[in-house]
Amino acid sequence: MADVAAAAGVSAMTVSRALRRPDTVSEEVRARVEEASRRLGFVPSRVASALASARTMTVAVLIPSLTNAVFIDLLAGVQETLSPQGYQPLVGITGYGPEAEERVLRTQLAHDPDGVILTGLDHTPGTWDLLRSLTIPVIHTMDLAAEGEHSDCPVQTVGFSQYDAGYAVGAHLAARGRRRIGLIAGQLDPRTRQRCDGWRQALRDAGRHDPALELMVPDATSVALGAELLERTLAAHPDTDALFLCNDDLAQGALFQCVRLGIPVPERLAVAGFNDLAGAAWTVPPLTTVATPRRAIGVEAARLLIAGMADRTPKSRENPRRVDLGFRLMVRETT
Template sequence: MTVPPRRPLTLRDVSEASGVSEMTVSRVLRNKGDVSAATRQRVQDAAKRLGYVPNKIAGALASSRVNLIAVIIPSLGNMVFPEVLAGISEILEDTELQPVVGVTDYLPEKEEKVLFEMLSWRPSGVIIAGLEHSEAAMAMLQQAGIPVVEIMDVDGVAVDSCVGISHRRAGRMMAEKIIDAGYRRIGFMGTKMPLDHRARKRFEGFTRTLAKAGIEIADQQFYSGGSALAKGRELTATMLERTPDLDFLYYSNDMIGAGGLLYLLEQGIDVPGQIGLAGFNGVELLDGLPKQLATMDACRREIGQQAAQVIARHYVEGGSTEPERIELEPKIAFGDTLIRKA
């Protein structure tokens, strides 16, 4: 059964929700004319609650859409999302569609702003990272009337389609391999979870699996800021000074894991005999390290490709296709820092 397209919201909807005329709504949303502060706030609150976004395509083009795909991601400062973008571009280059990128820095309020601006130009689709959004952002996505593909994650309820991996499953898989290798005193280092939902889900899957085996995390450290090698060195040194009997360190991403590895090798510590290590993301840039870090491929390029294909199918078929849920299979690379059970 096909899913009927949602009716785009109009000025009349905002007018009825705020109790003022369409002309007043128009003045407020265009920031024109003399409108009282109380009325302006009432209109803005109603528009935000409904998820209304004004159409910036003027005149005869007002009922059409541009051949742009809004791609909204949290960061360009690490190695993860450029590869996703490469996958998206790879698919869309053979179509009339062109990706336009917005960056949110993992901030819900910035995601709202970026989404608002992009939707106001009436793109033909949205590709957006994650399944967790603010109420205002969720309302805009639900009322956009275009295909929406949430990427990187499938652990949750999608607005429309989603493409990604199960991060809880990824955490569980890594924990199982660490347990199989005989490690028991395990430390975790990662980003501050409220801002990175996917890292939080991996941590949940990881710790639950350890708990089933009767193992508790022996130490943990959360940080904010970029995932730099220097941060990995610093965190690793601090944690081992605090808890020197750890025999495994699990990092929420490869960049801090690589910093930890370099620190341990400089200290003459046997990796993986004395202490094992693992990261996440399968960053190819780190292939030249003295030892190959154990990690997990997050299927980044394939996620971008699959998301773009979903949008392209909607574009070709006129938006008549059903929502899709595409779960990809992450794979563990043992490298040189995780003992592989024979």
């Protein structure tokens, strides 16, 4: 920067100003500095800038996994919103564990991010303490804070009601006249559980809930697992005539397995998934599922964060927002 300053015949401070806030210097100086800067190939060090200005222009983004398309879409929304504003996402992977999340968050915080985006609301007490002590904005995604919940620590959430979405699927299957409606769930994180809770309540409201038809396993979900659990369910309860699989991977696996076993879908068995992943509309038959606004959640979370990072007075803390982006039941041919 000193070299550029000398070349442009100004002080280092003026170079800094000319490049960061061109409107604060005279047009002539700005031009000279830009020319010199370009000629010398000057790239200001963000590290030094961060140390001096206490703004790193980075944002910690914690997601459970890279192999689940849901969080990738979330990340993509965050990324595409932050990047144009000059913010660099710092991606951290928590592996669905609150303890790991706390560890990852701590290492991320050492990088002094200007904001934090988290997945879900299921944090350790240590994480809550940490968040409470932060002076930077924090957004929780993919879920909504219940009214009054976390009153000790105001939270901003951007997401949708997993419970309501699960309820919608249950109600839909019941409305289709199905009587033996089963559930298959894996990867039992809090959001999956809420979906199952919603589904269960819908069936209770319809007077058709049978706990025996619930198959919940802790394993990571996959197409293969969906195929396997379908077989287990049908072996144990051959009269099952509808199934909610808590995500599309499982649903696709189940669907493939139905084709293999010669089980007509939806005639003999209705199948519903969750998330509306890329291929869901193209399976044979096309899969009924719930479209979730994952990318939009990422975009909105990043927007709110940018707003919060812009004004240094953290008023957002007193005025926690709760942005419900909803969901859509995509009724296709499997039900």
